[in-house]
Amino acid sequence: MDKPIRNTARSIFVVKEKIFITPHYIRVIFKMSDEQLVLFQNMRSGSHNKIYIPSEKAMYCADYEESIWNSDFFTAVRTYTTRDIDFNAKTLQIDFVAHGDSGPASKWAENAKSGDFLGIAMKESQKPLVPSAQNYFIVGDSTAIPVISVILETLPSTANVMLLLEVNSYRDTFVLHSKANLNVRWIYNSSPLSGSKLAEECIALLAEEKQFYIYAAAEFEVIKKIRRHLKEALQLERDRYYTVSYWTRGISEEESNQERQKQRME
Structure with missing residues (x-):
């Protein structure tokens, strides 16, 4: 029997807030629109995601929702963890390790401010993060x-x-x-x-x-x-x-x- 294909969702998320949890640990909180709540309804905290880091060209593009998925409009793709999805508060959180400008993701996070955006893609998964144990x-x-x-x-x-x-x-x-x-x-x-x-x-x-x-x-x-x-x-x-x-x-x-x-x- 063929394995079922996991549903994939992707969208452009706008930064609501950025918090330095510690000197080297950044939490970026994104707004979730009503459309994104539906699109990501089967996603969960702790799942891996792919983040698409926009180029300067994408940031000045009027239709960035479509354009960012074109490789000309993002500088890098990185794998991260979805720290939290709160469907009641309509927010999604991703935590970044701040280690200077050596990596494109940490550089983006350190410079991120309210109103900036990031492409995020996730796959649906119902598998527990760890099995039951004592x-x-x-x-x-x-x-x-x-x-x-x-x-x-x-x-x-x-x-x-x-x-x-x-x-x-x-x-x-x-x-x-x-x-x-x-x-x-x-x-x-x-x-x-x-x-x-x-x-x-x-x-x-x-x-x-x-x-x-x-x-x-x-x-x-x-x-x-x-x-x-x-x-x-x-x-x-x-x-x-x-x-x-x-x-x-x-x-x-x-x-x-x-x-x-x-x-x-x-």
Whole structure:
């Protein structure tokens, strides 16, 4: 039987407000029109999306709703997490890591102001972000905090969660909301583009493996080390963990996607 095709929705969203949650963590809140409420009615918080960053040419185009989807009118496409969709407040939120002007998405977010716009495309998905479990071990760098925050908000009070989170500095820590019992360990890395000790910290905490469901999301090489440990050292079954890389140090998302495709073909 053929797999069902997931519905895809896309639209141009206008910025309502921008908030610096921490010095390196930006939340952009977009307005949702009545048409967008219908178009995105089956989408949910925590889902991946594609953002289309408009070029200066698109920003001065009268019909940008249609024009931005033409490659001449956007400078880059990036994958992000939908932090929140609030159909009552008619808002959609996306959180960005602010790391200077090195990336087109973070540059856009740092300069965004009320009235600016962004193309956003999402696929419908009803799959839970994590399976039901009593004990979770969740690992992530700054790029993974939006989806991890959504995961925590969905967990029941009976769940126990050990968290290992990497951020720029102590000023980038904040309160995580969840009914679950949280045990949070923050580690600081002011130069994530130069490397990370997140994998080593994760492996050390898993020295005495317990009955966790493990969720890890971070930079490509970090996830590669963690995945190898889970598969080879701990010999965990595939349904005991989920790992995903959100970025690759030193290369763009386009180059990173090409590298992953090469590895799948090898």
